[in-house]
Every structure is written in C-alpha cells, then in structure tokens.
Amino acid sequence: MLSQNRPHDLSSSAHDRVYRRLRTRIMHGEIAPGQALTLRGIGKEFEVSMTPAREAVRRLVAEGALFLSNSGRVSTPELTSERMEELAALRALLEVELSSRALPRAHMALIDRLQTINGNVTQAVENRDAVAYIRTNLEFHRTLYLRAQAPAMLAMAETVWLQLGPTMRALYGRLRKSDPPHFHRLIIAALKAGDEPGLRLAVRSDVTQGLRMLAR
Numbered sequence: 667m668l669s670q671n672r673p674h675d676l677s678s679s680a681h682d683r684v685y686r687r688l689r690t691r692i693m694h695g696e697i698a699p700g701q702a703l704t705l706r707g708i709g710k711e712f713e714v715s716m717t718p719a720r721e722a723v724r725r726l727v728a729e730g731a732l733f734l735s736n737s738g739r740v741s742t743p744e745l746t747s748e749r750m751e752e753l754a755a756l757r758a759l760l761e762v763e764l765s766s767r768a769l770p771r772a773h774m775a776l777i778d779r780l781q782t783i784n785g786n787v788t789q790a791v792e793n794r795d796a797v798a799y800i801r802t803n804l805e806f807h808r809t810l811y812l813r814a815q816a817p818a819m820l821a822m823a824e825t826v827w828l829q830l831g832p833t834m835r836a837l838y839g840r841l842r843k844s845d846p847p848h849f850h851r852l853i854i855a856a857l858k859a860g861d862e863p864g865l866r867l868a869v870r871s872d873v874t875q876g877l878r879m880l881a882r
Contacts, residue, residue, distance in 0.1 A: 681718035684708065685725050692731045692742060693828045695800045695835030700744040703732065730829040742832040750833065753826055757873040760823045761807065765853070765869045767814035772857045779809055780857070784850045791847075796838040800831065806850060807873075810857075847872065 688708065691697055708719040723740055726732040733743045745753070783806045790798035804827055811820050849872035856865035 680712075680714045681721040684712045684714055684718050685722035687712065688722055689726060689729075689731060689828060692726070693800075693804065693824075693831040694797050695831045695838075696797055697742050697832055699832040699836055700741055701832070702739060702741045704740070729825055731831070743829065745830075745833045750830075753830055754874045756826050757823070758870045760819055760826065761811065761873050762866045762870050764811040764814045764816060764819055764823065765865050766862060767816055768810050768812075769857065769860065769862055769865055771813040771815070772810075772860075776809070776813060777854060777857050780806060780850075780854055783809060784847070784854065787847055787850065796835050799838055800834050803847070810853070849875070 697703075703723070705716050705719045705723065708714075708723065709716055712719070723732060723734075727734045727740070730743065733741050735741075783802060787799065787802040787806060790802050808820070808824075811823065814820070849868050852868035853865060853872065856862075856868055
C-alpha cells in the first residue's frame with residue numbers, strides 16, 4: 667500500500683518550493699533593493715498558507731537574502747558601500763579559488779558550453795535585460811565552478827550572489843551596460859591556454875569591477 671503524505675510533509679514540501687522559487691527571484695535581481703514583502707503576499711503568490719511562507723522567509727533571512735527589521739518588516743537588503751566592498755572581496759576570494767580548482771578539469775566540452783552561455787549573456791546585454799543578464803552571468807560562473815568539485819565553497823559563493831541579487835539589478839540599471847562582458851572572453855582564453863595566473867586575474871576582475879564601481 668502506498669503511504670499518504672502527512673500534513674507535516676505537505677507543509678515541508680510547500681515551504682521548500684516557496685523558498686527555492688523566492689531565492690531564485692532574489693538572486694536574479696527580480697526584486698528591487700529595499701522592496702517590502704509580506705507573508706500574506708508571498709502566500710497568495712505561491713498559493714500556500716502562512717506557515718510555509720513564514721518558514722521560507724525565515725531561511726532567507728538567515729542567508730542574508732532578506733532583512734527583518736525590529737518592527738517585523740521584511741524586505742530585500744539595501745546594501746551600504748562598505749557592505750558591497752566586503753561582498754566584492756568575498757567574491758574575489760571564493761571565485762578565484764573555485765576557478766583555479768576547476769582549471770585541471772576544464773575540458774573542451776566545458777569551454778564550448780561556456781562560450782554558448784556567454785553568447786546568451788551578450789544577447790541579454792544587447793536587449794538591455796538586466797534580469798536575463800544576471801541569470802546568464804551567474805550560469806556562466808556556476809558552470810565553471812561546478813568543475814572545481816568544491817560544493818561547500820560553491821555554496822558560500824551562491825550565498826554571496828543571493829545577498830547581492832537586488833543590488834546587482836540596480837547596478838546594471840545604473841551603468842546602462844551595452845558591451846559584452848570583456849572578462850568572460852579572457853576567462854575562456856585562459857581556460858583554453860591552461861593559464862592559471864591569467865584565469866585568476868580575469869575572474870577577480872570580472873567579479874569585482876562592477877560592484878566596486880557601484881560602491882563609489
């Protein structure tokens with residue numbers, strides 16, 4: 667006989683679904699910095715009760731993706747210049763190391779995949795689609811870093827991306843980017859050449875340049 671789902675299991679499944687979808691939206695910059703969210707609104711959007719909405723919000727607050735004020739107001743974070751500098755430094759530390767670890771496993775199939783993704787990044791730039799730009803840009807980096815086989819380090823990097831998502835959207839809106847990402851081409855060239863110093867420099871430049879420009 668098949669076992670039926672218990673209420674607790676259903677609630678847990680609903681909370682995980684809301685958490686993952688809301689987490690993705692925040693990471694990709696679909697929600698503006700400082701935008702307020704309500705449990706009622708989240709529940710209505712995802713068609714769940716208050717309990718899974720509350721659990722999802724609690725997890726996202728713990729990850730720094732959402733900010734909970736003393737009054738109980740939930741919003742996406744508005745990052746100070748100092749906080750952006752800190753997160754840019756974290757990206758440089760984590761992602762340079764991930765790329766270095768990925769290099770020995772960077773076969774041609776991976777390089778071809780990165781070139782394809784970079785074409786999608788370029789298309790998003792040409793369309794001035796900030797959300798598509800962030801999504802494809804992160805896909806480019808994640809695809810490379812998965813080859814590092816360092817899941818704990820990648821999870822830490824993704825937490826940084828999550829905290830930066832809304833701010834990244836504001837960044838690209840302010841900079842009015844119109845050129846394809848120069849450093850992505852340098853990353854691909856370094857991977858082809860097996861050039862670890864060049865790869866580390868290209869990744870560091872790529873993940874910090876825009877953020878530091880916004881933090882000024």
